[in-house]
Amino acid sequence: MAIAHSVLDFQSYSSSALSAQESQLIQTSVDQFGAPLLLLDCDVIRQQYQALSRALPNVTLHFALKPLPHPAVVQTLLAEGASFDLATSGEVELVAEQGVPAERTIHTHPIKRDRDIRDALAYGCKVFVVDNINELEKFIAYRDEVELLVRLSFRNSEAFADLSKKFGCSPQQALELIAQAKTWNIHIKGLSFHVGSQTMNPQKYVDAIETCRDVMQQVVERNLPALSTLDIGGGFPVSYNSQVMPIELFCQPINQALSQLPETVQVIAEPGRFIVAEAMTSVASVMGQAERDGQIWYYLDDGIYGSFSGLMFDDAKYPLTTLNKEGEWLPSVLAGPTCDSIDVIAENIMLPKLNNGDLVVGRMMGAYTSATATDFNFFKRAQTVLINHQNIAQERLIG
Incomplete structure (x- = not known):
């Protein structure tokens, strides 16, 4: 080919x-x-991180190591005040070696082995992601140590990679997981999603945010513990052989949608490509x-x-x-x-x-x-x- x-x-x-x-x-x-x-060029990493920080001023950026897990990238972003998104024990080791405080990390792989959970907890990372009952059950043994995000699925055939094809659940399934977590005394911290890599249309984020807002409201209506966090994932586009929308314009409708969330909700994101491409x-x-x-x-x-x-x-x-x-x-x-x-x-x-x-x-x-x-x-x-x-x-x- x-x-x-x-x-x-x-x-x-x-x-x-x-x-x-x-x-x-x-x-x-x-x-x-x-x-x-x-x-x-580490200056470009700084510039891209700062540009996205300005475009999403009320969002904590957790750099996703997957696209470029290099020590110099971690060092550069750590100095900028960034947080980090981890998915494997190898990535846990990388940030630990570079002196990243564990409280500035989240672990977002929806499917984990028990030793993956233990490795992250030993480092001090306590926020994990689940999207199904089998995964939730793995955390019964660690319920006094962890805070979980439930990942929702939002299909996006227009993206480079439709990251909801492999992971994520429906809003109804999310509510069922949250209810089951309450029964098992596992703390559900919030929701997460990823609309797909190199997403060109900000409306994909807006639709996902609005759906998550509705789920959060239904959680309250069902007398389940209120959710305090929304992870809007990554996928912010960059220009290869064609120009994409400037990031400040791209994020305007996203910020508008985020402003409709309850004031108590903390918003985080997982940019990767945008920072390092x-x-x-x-x-x-x-x-x-x-x-x-x-x-x-x-x-x-x-x-x-x-x-x-x-x-x-x-x-x-x-x-x-x-x-x-x-x-x-x-x-x-x-x-x-x-x-x-x-x-x-x-x-x-x-x-x-x-x-x-x-x-x-x-x-x-x-x-x-x-x-x-x-x-x-x-x-x-x-x-x-x-x-x-x-x-x-x-x-x-x-x-």
């Missing part, structure tokens, strides 16, 4: 994506570290080339099984460019280094004639790239190089 990019998209990014300063940084990094590389740039070099069926095939030292794994797993369309833009532009293919024919990054694109060793650059490569990369065929994953990084956690330990 090949992943195609249109000629127009590639040429538009190729002509304007890199400034002279960026090109120099990329070349200097390759000269020092070799290729392939992933350049992680723009923060990483990939750099691959041409290993070799061949002419096949009227196109020049360029074989790079990074591909589908490496940093471009998101082309398979995430349906992302990364902006691509080259440092060399001189010479005749020719129909071309960008392929990865492995011996698997599925390892093709882009087909039917126009490129300037490249030489072995020339560099191909991918933008918007922070989310679901290195996190889902493999060592298939024993090609090592791209090395991550940090830019504008301040190791706040390490400085605190030294001090």
Whole structure:
């Protein structure tokens, strides 16, 4: 299966994506570290976190580690005052190692093993998510220690990933779970949802918030313990090869819907992609080339099984460019280094004639790239190089 990019998209990014300063940084990094590389700019992480914080001023942001679980990302966001969304014991270990206070974390995987619960509790994370009776029953043994969120399902076929396909329950099922939790003396703290990754329409959030508000009202009417928290998930969109709505405009209707909740309800969110997608740039070099069926095939030292794994797993369309833009532009293919024919990054694109060793650059490569990369065929994953990084956690330990 090949992943195609249109000629127009590639040429538009190729002509304007890199400034002279960026090109120099990329070349200097390759000269020092070799290729392939992933350049992680921590200033971009700060900027994105601050932008979303301004757009959702009354929402506590718990960064979801899943798209880029890198220590430098945790350190940078911890210094910004962020909280964190965890889903596995490995993620618990990561934030614990970086000195994240446990009270600034939640554990949101709806399906957990007993040891996953115990690992999180040993760290000090006490807020968990459930969406079914089997999961709720797991917390009977820990009912004096935990606070639970019940996750509702809101299907979204328009999203990159419809995250309600696999998890979440109906409003009626949520009410039944909350009633059962009362019988078992388990504290239900609130509700949660996720409308899907890379959601383009803020109305999806509005509809979900309004449904959750209705459920909260029904909880009160049924004389069940009032709910104090609403987790609105993540899914805030970023621009790959097409522009999305500016985040401040995107969040306006969401804020309006949130203002209709009871004043006692605390609102949290789980942004991931929005924080890190723009923060990483990939750099691959041409290993070799061949002419096949009227196109020049360029074989790079990074591909589908490496940093471009998101082309398979995430349906992302990364902006691509080259440092060399001189010479005749020719129909071309960008392929990865492995011996698997599925390892093709882009087909039917126009490129300037490249030489072995020339560099191909991918933008918007922070989310679901290195996190889902493999060592298939024993090609090592791209090395991550940090830019504008301040190791706040390490400085605190030294001090």
